Amino acid sequence: MYYSGLEIIEIAVRIEENGEKFYTAAAEMVKESTDVKGLFYDLAEKELIHIAIFQKLADKFEPESFEFSKDDASGYIGHLADTHIFGKKDAGSELAKTISTPQQALEIAYKFENDSVVFYEELLKRASNDAKKLIFRIIEEEKEHAAEIRRFM
Secondary structure (H helix, E strand, O other): OOOOHHHHHHHHHHHHHHHHHHHHHHHHHOOOOOHHHHHHHHHHHHHHHHHHHHHHHHHOOOHHHEOOOOOOHHHHHHHHHHHOOOOOOOHHHHHHOOOOOHHHHHHHHHHHHHHHHHHHHHHHHOEOHHHHHHHHHHHHHHHHHHHHHHHHO
């Protein structure tokens, strides 16, 4: 399946929206005020920042910002989005309903952040300079998020 560059950006926004919903629900699931609860709220806030970055890219979108036609990259990126833990609409809220312990939420969060890095690295390979800078920044932040989550596991 072919995705346009703008559609890929919309997928990235959806992934971040699902992450924000999941992290907020996970924080609310943790009854007592703990570092894990604070971590989830912090991660939810950071997902909102990523959404704003991708929306900024979408608002100024120029087709030449991404080179998807070269090697059918959009199909692979689409596959990554479809298999991403939060690639589907409302996946964050739905998955949050299944968590029963903070540890389980941390494990899902860790997988989410690592899946996001893989998705954004593929996007980065096909981005032009302006888009590259923003996507690279998000990749670095996603890696930091994963490392932070790992410390709590």
